[in-house]
Amino acid sequence: MVPIPIMSTFIAYLIFMVIVGIITYKMTYTLDDYVLAGRGLNKWVAAMSAQASDMSGWLLLGLPGAAYASGMGQWSIWMCIGLATGTMLNWQFIAKKLRAYTELAGDSITLSEFFSNRFRDKSEVLRIVSALFILVFFLFYTASGLVAGGKLFESFLGVDYYLALTIGTIVILIYTFVGGFIAVTWLDFVNGILMFFALIIAPIGVVSHLGGLSDVFAEIGSINPDLLDITRGVNYNYTDDIFWESTGPIGAIGIISALAWGLGYFGQPHILARFMAIKSLRAIKTSRLIAVIWVVLTLMGASMVGFMGISIFGEEAPLYDSEWVFLELVPLIFNPWIAGILLAAVLAAIMSTVDSQLLVSSSALTQDFYRRFLRKDATEKELVWGGRISVLIITLIAYYLAWEEGHVLELVEYAWAGFGATFGPAVIASLFWKRTTRNGALAGIVVGGLTVILWEILGTPFGLYEIVPGFILSLVAIIIFSLIDDEPSQEILEEFERSQELSQPGAELPEKE
Secondary structure (H helix, E strand, C coil), rough: CHHHHHHHHHHHHHHHHHHHHHHHHHHCCCCCHHHHHHEEEEEHHHHHHHHHHHHHHHHCHHHHHHHHHHHHCHHHHHHHHHHHHHHHHHHHHHHHHHHHHHHHHHCCCCCCHHHHHHHHCCCCCCEEEHHHHHHHHHHHHHHHHHHHHHEEEEEEHHHCEEEEEEHHHHHHHHHHHHHHHHHHHHHHHHHHHHHHHHHHHHHHHHHHHCCCCCHHHHHHHCCCCCHHHHCCEEEEEEECEEEEEEEEHHHHHHHHHHHHHHHHHHHHHHHHHHHECCCCCCCCCHHHHHHHHHHHHHHHHHHHHEEEEEEEEHHCCCCCCCHHHHHHHHHHHHHHHHHHHHHHHHHHHHHHHHHHHHHHHHHHHHHHHHHHHCCCCCCCHHHHHHHHHHHHHEEEEEEHHHHCCHHHHHHHHHHHHHHHHHHHHHHHHHHHHCCCCHHHHHHHHHHHHHHHHHHHCCCCHCCCEEEEEEEHHHHHHHHHHCCCCCCCCHHHHHHHHHCCCCCCCCCCCCCCC
C-alpha cells in the first residue's frame, strides 16, 4: 500500500499539470503559438525546458539503472562526459546561429521547414524526407517515455504494467493536446527545477543514510572491485542470475560509443526547437550557463543514485529491473512527503520529454504535410486543431509500440542515434558551411538515417554505437554531394552571410512590427 503522503503529492502534481494545460489553452491562437510559443521564451524557461525535455525519464530511470547494473564503467562516467560536452557545444555553437537563421530563412518554425527554406528547395523533397525521419525516430523516442511512465505507475500504484501505461499516456496526452508548446515549456521549466533538486537531494540523503562515501565504496568494492573501475565492464541480468559479473576491459570502442552520445545533441529536434523559440539572441549566453550547470549536476546525481543502490540492495536483494533503482530507493530513505516530491520528479522527467516529442512530431505532420500539401489556405484555428489531432494520432501509435515494454535506455539509445546522425551533420553544415547545397543536405540526412537503421538491423557490428558510423557517413555525404553540385545561388549566400553577422557578440534580430 502506497503511503498517503506519497500518493497525495503525486496526485497533486498530476492535477497541476492538467490545470496548466487548460490555462494555456486560451493563450494558443496560431500554429506558431502551438509549436514554438510565438518565439517568446525567456532565458530561464528556454534553458530549463531544453534540458528537461532532453533528459526525459531515462535520467531518473535509465541512467541510474545503468549505473546500478554496471558501476562506474561505460555508462556512469564516459556517457555522462559525452552528454555534458555535447550540451555545452550545442549551446555554444548551434543555439545562436539556429535562432537567427530560422527567422531569416522564411521565419521557419520546424526543422524540416528550415532545411527547405535554407536551400530554397522548391521540390519540397528535403522537407518531406526530413519530416519522415522525424516521425519515424520520434515514435520510438516517445514510446520510451511511455514505457518509463508505465514503469513508474506500475511501481508506484502496484498495478499491471498495461494499466499503468494507459494511465500515464492519458495524462500526457491531456495537457499536451490542450496547451501546446506554451504549456509544455512552462511545465518543463517547473519539471526541470523539480528534477534538479531531486537529483541533488537524493544522493545526499542516501550518503547520509549509509554513513559516508567511504563506506559506500567499500561495500561496493566488496561485491566486485570492477564496479569501481571506469575501464572495466560489469554485467547484470536478474533473469539469468547474473549479478555484477566482470566482463573484462571496456575497450576503445566501448569508450568511443559512450562518448559519442554527445554527438546526438546537434540533431535533436525537440532541443533545437527551444533554440528556435528563445526570445532574443542576447538571452542565449545566460541560458547556456544555466543549461550546462543543470546537466552536469543532474548527470552526476543520477549516476550516484544508481551506483549507491548497489550498496543498499546488494547481493541479498538485487532488483528484478535495474531501472527501478530510484523508485525503490527513495521510499526507503526519505520521509513519505519528501519521497512523494522526489517520485513526482520521475513523472516530471518523463512528461517533459514526451510532451516535447509529441509537439515536434505534430508540427511535422501539420506544418510540413497538411499545410504544405493538403490545405495551403488553412486558417490558424484549423492548423492548431490539426496539430492537436496529430498529437492524438502519434500518441496512439507510440502507445502501441510501448505495449511491448522493454528497457527505457535501449529505446532512447536508438532514437538518440537516429536523430543525431540524421540531422546533426546537416544542421552543422547548414549553419557553418556556405558551400552546402540542397542535394548535399538531402544526401546527408538520408545516409545518416539509413546507416543508423541498418546498423541496428545488423546487430551493431563491432559493438560500435550506431551514431558513430551514421554521423561520419552523413558528414562525408554532405561534403561530397555539395562539392559535385552547383554552387548555391547569390541569394542563399547573402542570407548565409547575414546569419553569420547575427551570430557575432552584441548582434540582435530586428524586432517584429
